[in-house]
Amino acid sequence: MKVIIDTHAGPCSGVKRALRMIEDELKQNNNVATLGPVIHNQVEIDRLNELGVVTLDQESVSQNNFNVERGKRMIIRAHGIAKNLRNQLVNAGFELIDGTCPTVLKIQKDIERYYRDGYQILIVGNPNHPEVKGLNGQCDNQAAILQSEDDIDHIRFSDKALLISQTTVAFNKFLAIQKKILQIAPHVIVKDTICRQVNSRHENIRNFAADVDVVLLVGGKNSSNTRVLFEIAKQSNPHTFWIERQEDIDGGWFAGCHCIGITGSASTPVWQLEHIKTYVESVTLN
Numbered sequence: 017m018k019v020i021i022d023t024h025a026g027p028c029s030g031v032k033r034a035l036r037m038i039e040d041e042l043k044q045n046n047n048v049a050t051l052g053p054v055i056h057n058q059v060e061i062d063r064l065n066e067l068g069v070v071t072l073d074q075e076s077v078s079q080n081n082f083n084v085e086r087g088k089r090m091i092i093r094a095h096g097i098a099k100n101l102r103n104q105l106v107n108a109g110f111e112l113i114d115g116t117c118p119t120v121l122k123i124q125k126d127i128e129r130y131y132r133d134g135y136q137i138l139i140v141g142n143p144n145h146p147e148v149k150g151l152n153g154q155c156d157n158q159a160a161i162l163q164s165e166d167d168i169d170h171i172r173f174s175d176k177a178l179l180i181s182q183t184t185v186a187f188n189k190f191l192a193i194q195k196k197i198l199q200i201a202p203h204v205i206v207k208d209t210i211c212r213q214v215n216s217r218h219e220n221i222r223n224f225a226a227d228v229d230v231v232l233l234v235g236g237k238n239s240s241n242t243r244v245l246f247e248i249a250k251q252s253n254p255h256t257f258w259i260e261r262q263e264d265i266d267g268g269w270f271a272g273c274h275c276i277g278i279t280g281s282a283s284t285p286v287w288q289l290e291h292i293k294t295y296v297e298s299v300t301l302n
């Protein structure tokens with residue numbers, strides 16, 4: 017039985033950067049907090065919390081119900097946050113360390129600029145996703161958030177409008193929405209802001225899944241990127257299983273199998289993939 021790790025797996029550059037910032041702060045023994053989970057990966061969050069990182073929720077910040085000293089330096093997550101929230105944190109006494117991914121930061125700045133110039137902002141994405149909330153926060157939460165083509169029917173297009181996307185949206189979805197919008201409102205300016213690091217993983221994971229007997233996709237159950245990758249891998253290989261931790265693994269999945277492939281999403285650190293590999297090898301050798 018062979019157990020291999022997908023060579024294309026590992027966190028995207030934005031997540032790596034934010035995690036590196038946290039590690040650097042911890043090395044200097046600084047009190048570090050994050051607003052909400054810094055990435056959509058509970059196993060990694062638990063590890064960071066054990067090392068002393070404080071995860072604050074938005075409600076406790078809004079109600080001033082927190083201890084600034086315990087998390088004096090606040091790391092802004094890779095997905096970014098809204099402008100007013102940033103100000104709120106500074107006013108509350110936090111020193112901000114900006115872990116916003118440069119790709120997301122650029123989209124935030126574009127939205128801010130177009131909105132200031134009187135453009136209606138249209139965002140393809142999940143309204144509950146932190147990145148989308150952060151993007152919407154650059155235009156006073158006035159953006160229209162589109163989750164599907166059906167949502168377009170409810171929009172009244174302004175004379176000037178900008179269409180952009182959450183970075184992790186599936187390319188086909190964005191194209192379908194863009195096509196329908198341009199048929200109705202050809203004047204809309206379109207900026208394809210899908211992250212290419214995420215997008216190129218789609219083809220990679222499709223091929224990886226096809227080459228092994230069983231796929232273990234390691235990633236947070238609340239991660240939209242993991243969900244997209246799971247659906248793609250599952251289409252390619254029906255024996256694909258989405259796990260968060262080793263306890264989720266059922267030994268029966270490996271019956272009659274010669275090669276097990278382990279892969280992860282943009283928010284799965286490599287140490288987690290290696291940990292799962294060691295565990296799977298111990299289970300399948302016994």
Ligand code: SF4
Binds near residue numbers: 028094117119214
């Ligand atoms: S997925 Fe892309 S845009 Fe999002 S944090 Fe990672 S590198 Fe940045």
